Amino acid sequence: xxxxxxxxxxxxxxxxxxxxxxxxxxxxxxxxxxxxxxxxxxxxxxxxxxxxxxxxxxxxxxxxxxxxxxxxxxxxxxxxxxxxxxxxxxxxxxxxxxxxxxxxxxxxxxxxxxxxxxxxxxxxxxxxxxxxxxxxxxxxxxxxxxxxxxxxxxxxxxxxxxxxxxxxxxxxxxxxxxxxxxxxxxxxxxxxxxxxxxxxxxxxxxxxxxxxxxxxxxxxxxxxxxxxxxxxxxxxxxxxxxxxxxxxxxxxxxxxxxxxxxxxxxxxxxxxxxxxxxxxxxxxxxxxxxxxxxxxxxxxxxxxxxxxxxxxxxxxxxxxxxxxxxxxxxxxxxxxxxxxxxxxxxxxxxxxxxxxxxxxxxxxxxxxxxxxxxxxxxxxxxxxxxxxxxxxxxxxxxxxxxxx
Amino acid sequence: xxxxxxxxxxxxxxxxxxxxxxxxxxxxxxxxxxxxxxxxxxxxxxxxxxxxxxxxxxxxxxxxxxxxxxxxxxxxxxxxxxxxxxxxxxxxxxxxxxxxxxxxxxxxxxxxxxxxxxxxxxxxxxxxxxxxxxxxxxxxxxxxxxxxxxxxxxxxxxxxxxxxxxxxxxxxxxxxxxxxxxxxxxxxxxxxxxxxxxxxxxxxxxxxxxxxxxxxxxxxxxxxxxxxxxxxxxxxxxxxxxxxxxxxxxxxxxxxxxxxxxxxxxxxxxxxxxxxxxxxxxxxxxxxxxxxxxxxxxxxxxxxxxxxxxxxxxxxxxxxxxxxxxxxxxxxxxxxxxxxxxxxxxxxxxxxxxxxxxxxxxxxxxxxxxxxxxxxxxxxxxxxxxxxxxxxxxxxxxxxxxxx
Numbered sequence: 001x002x003x004x005x006x007x008x009x010x011x012x013x014x015x016x017x018x019x020x021x022x023x024x025x026x027x028x029x030x031x032x033x034x035x036x037x038x039x040x041x042x043x044x045x046x047x048x049x050x051x052x053x054x055x056x057x058x059x060x061x062x063x064x065x066x067x068x069x070x071x072x073x074x075x076x077x078x079x080x081x082x083x084x085x086x087x088x089x090x091x092x093x094x095x096x097x098x099x100x101x102x103x104x105x106x107x108x109x110x111x112x113x114x115x116x117x118x119x120x121x122x123x124x125x126x127x128x129x130x131x132x133x134x135x136x137x138x139x140x141x142x143x144x145x146x147x148x149x150x151x152x153x154x155x156x157x158x159x160x161x162x163x164x165x166x167x168x169x170x171x172x173x174x175x176x177x178x179x180x181x182x183x184x185x186x187x188x189x190x191x192x193x194x195x196x197x198x199x200x201x202x203x204x205x206x207x208x209x210x211x212x213x214x215x216x217x218x219x220x221x222x223x224x225x226x227x228x229x230x231x232x233x234x235x236x237x238x239x240x241x242x243x244x245x246x247x248x249x250x251x252x253x254x255x256x257x258x259x260x261x262x263x264x265x266x267x268x269x270x271x272x273x274x275x276x277x278x279x280x281x282x283x284x285x286x287x288x289x290x291x292x293x294x295x296x297x298x299x300x301x302x303x304x305x306x307x308x309x310x311x312x313x314x315x316x317x318x319x320x321x322x323x324x325x326x327x328x329x330x331x332x333x334x335x336x337x338x339x340x341x342x343x344x345x346x347x348x349x350x351x352x353x354x355x356x357x358x359x360x361x362x363x364x365x366x367x368x369x370x371x372x373x374x375x376x377x378x379x380x381x382x383x384x385x386x387x388x389x390x391x392x393x394x395x396x397x398x399x400x401x402x403x404x
Numbered sequence: 405x406x407x408x409x410x411x412x413x414x415x416x417x418x419x420x421x422x423x424x425x426x427x428x429x430x431x432x433x434x435x436x437x438x439x440x441x442x443x444x445x446x447x448x449x450x451x452x453x454x455x456x457x458x459x460x461x462x463x464x465x466x467x468x469x470x471x472x473x474x475x476x477x478x479x480x481x482x483x484x485x486x487x488x489x490x491x492x493x494x495x496x497x498x499x500x501x502x503x504x505x506x507x508x509x510x511x512x513x514x515x516x517x518x519x520x521x522x523x524x525x526x527x528x529x530x531x532x533x534x535x536x537x538x539x540x541x542x543x544x545x546x547x548x549x550x551x552x553x554x555x556x557x558x559x560x561x562x563x564x565x566x567x568x569x570x571x572x573x574x575x576x577x578x579x580x581x582x583x584x585x586x587x588x589x590x591x592x593x594x595x596x597x598x599x600x601x602x603x604x605x606x607x608x609x610x611x612x613x614x615x616x617x618x619x620x621x622x623x624x625x626x627x628x629x630x631x632x633x634x635x636x637x638x639x640x641x642x643x644x645x646x647x648x649x650x651x652x653x654x655x656x657x658x659x660x661x662x663x664x665x666x667x668x669x670x671x672x673x674x675x676x677x678x679x680x681x682x683x684x685x686x687x688x689x690x691x692x693x694x695x696x697x698x699x700x701x702x703x704x705x706x707x708x709x710x711x712x713x714x715x716x717x718x719x720x721x722x723x724x725x726x727x728x729x730x731x732x733x734x735x736x737x738x739x740x741x742x743x744x745x746x747x748x749x750x751x752x753x754x755x756x757x758x759x760x761x762x763x764x765x766x767x768x769x770x771x772x773x774x775x776x777x778x779x780x781x782x783x784x785x786x787x788x789x790x791x792x793x794x795x796x797x798x799x800x801x802x803x804x805x806x807x808x
Contacts, residue, residue, distance in 0.1 A: 029765070029767055030767075030768070037767070058785065062410075062806055063410065063791065063794065064787055064791035064794055064795050064798075065791065065793075065794030065795040065796075065797060065798035065799075065803065066410060066414070066794060066798070066803070066806050067798065067803060067804075067805045067806060068805065068806050068807060069805050069806060069807035069808040070807075070808070071807050071808055072806055072807035073807075082806075082807070083409070083410065083806075086807070088808075089807075089808030092808075109808070226808065227808045341765075343765075344765065346805075347805055348765070348798075349795075349798040349803070350765075350767060372767060373767075373769065373770065373783070376769055376770075376781075376782075376783045376785070377770075377781060381785060381786075382785035382786065382787075
């Protein structure tokens with residue numbers, strides 16, 4: 001599916017409307033006293049009704065056993081080869097904050113961190129400083145001048161920022177400077193191929209300046225950079241799927257990956273609830289064929305290891321769902337980009353429970369409610385996340401027959 | 405997964421310990437009066453407990469409908485592309501008996517056979533002569549001198565031996581000389597590509613000599629050769645998985661394929677029971693991250709068509725299992741390399757029941773016991789044998805996240 005050969009050939013510009021509702025990190029595991037997963041445990045009467053009427057399955061984001069980051073996981077959900085389409089987190093961050101990244105720019109994701117007198121990292125997130133505290137530091141970094149290259153620093157959120165470099169002939173094949181552990185100094189910027197050596201030199205010069213200008217700003221007295229990369233210039237949703245697509249997401253990262261595949265990113269506020277997000281869908285219902293709706297806190301609460309808080313997020317989505325259902329989408333898919341079991345406090349490789357509701361064409365299976373174990377026996381079986389878009393288009397009757 | 409790109413990138417050198425327990429030819433079919441498969445019929449309280457606590461699935465060795473030999477089936481279990489990684493049976497035999505095969509050597513598997521006065525095969529296994537009878541004949545064959553090439557003949561077991569040729573510029577692309585039926589003469593050694601013509605000439609000369617020196621040794625008065633090949637020089641377990649791996653197997657073939665992928669082969673006796681093999685694992689528990697444990701007689705009894713004897717082998721494994729469980733492996737996988745239904749008296753294409761026990765991270769499914777029908781509904785679904793290693797590594801928490 002990676003080259004979209006079949007999709008380009010078969011997709012029609014008319015047909016039903018599709019909602020892809022992604023609860024980030026939806027899949028989970030039982031934990032402690034709970035014998036159910038979070039999704040099974042959560043009280044979700046609306047989703048359970050949809051599961052009874054529709055069908056379930058398990059989505060594998062990348063391959064068996066592979067735990068994805070958010071970028072590749074979303075590319076897969078959107079039908080792109082997540083391994084053959086490497087998009088750096090820097091690029092996603094840049095697009096997520098609406099930075100006008102040029103094709104030759106190199107972007108990286110930056111974190112403020114705390115270092116001790118020897119320059120060893122003591123806190124990889126600088127005590128998770130607030131955006132208010134970070135903003136003047138971001139502005140200081142944006143003032144850094146390195147001969148031969150333009151540099152841009154933009155705030156993402158809290159301790160996170162984006163660095164972009166602009167000059168001719170840059171190459172983003174650079175290794176992360178984040179050592180991923182405390183007790184070590186940030187790594188030097190290192191080229192992963194000879195062509196990137198000049199870019200690495202610029203970054204080293206910039207890092208030296210960053211260290212100098214931040215030296216008195218403890219806890220945010222140093223930075224790490226990761227996910228260097230350049231815009232991979234992907235084929236767009238309207239080209240490959242003939243879909244006029246919109247993204248409703250709160251967190252910049254997901255807006256970024258949506259822009260990358262050609263979606264319009266609809267305006268949201270940073271404290272939007274699922275209900276608020278669904279309202280945005282309703283307001284733009286007539287303008288698009290396809291809505292990607294992203295719910296972040298399922299993942300965040302999973303990473304916190306908070307089983308109950310994750311369940312509450314799922315319940316809040318369930319309570320708001322009637323807003324989406326009132327729009328009568330022809331296809332509603334509810335899934336996750338990956339699993340984030342509270343038990344593991346991290347993303348995981350477990351396949352993701354997925355619900356398909358397309359009353360005109362789905363085949364109801366025996367599921368009684370929405371959950372991992374029901375999905376194991378679901379009518380969609382195990383499938384690759386990359387196959388979800390063709391499935392959605394098919395159920396929206398937006399694909400021609402292949403061959404005569 | 406064939407090029408191990410993701411594995412090389414993501415595998416960590418620390419994490420949990422893994423046991424891959426392979427009951428050769430585990431999968432089966434009901435037969436005669438038995439409405440259950442052999443595995444379902446066998447009394448396996450320990451595996452059934454593991455199945456209740458863990459999860460099941462069905463492993464496809466090569467592709468749907470394809471019946472594998474032991475070599476490709478094990479390569480797949482080890483995560484290697486079983487079709488793109490052709491390893492001749494001769495190479496496996498050589499490695500299995502510990503022969504020091506050089507990269508340019510060509511190896512073949514040899515069988516003694518019986519021929520009549522016209523040279524037509526009357527018994528493809530020379531009446532299954534004992535090793536004692538075969539040994540002096542092997543020694544005679546080892547004395548054969550062919551100008552321009554060094555030849556080595558080594559006993560494997562009973563009527564089976566290994567032939568290796570050593571010279572510069574050899575090429576192992578030769579067809580088998582075993583016609584696979586009686587009533588025909590052995591086939592001449594034939595090059596499958598022009599570059600192998602010189603090697604074929606050496607083999608034809610050697611076969612003429614073999615015929616001459618064995619002419620009075622009926623029933624072992626001729627030989628057939630098959631599985632010509634050279635060491636494919638595969639990537640090793642420690643490179644691709646960062647695993648310090650050991651093999652516990654009795655039969656040379658499985659030791660051979662384990663050596664090929666870089667495992668240490670631990671010492672076993674030729675009459676070791678499953679219990680004896682598990683004791684070897686226990687003795688070396690601290691020395692390795694990964695143990696491949698191979699149980700041969702499930703396959704042998706399946707090939708005999710002996711439903712009950714195969715069940716007894718499975719039961720003997722179950723009885724010995726507590727020895728392995730006492731080691732508290734982080735991941736225990738119980739599977740087969742392929743199915744060998746007693747009903748068919750041969751390897752088959754049926755997917756192989758597979759049990760995963762990884763208490764820290766598995767998702768318990770609804771299985772009540774270990775068996776084919778339970779595995780059909782299992783939480784792991786249907787999967788390719790090649791995906792088993794990534795799954796094992798994931799559950800041992802030995803894989804980094806892919807992408808940000």
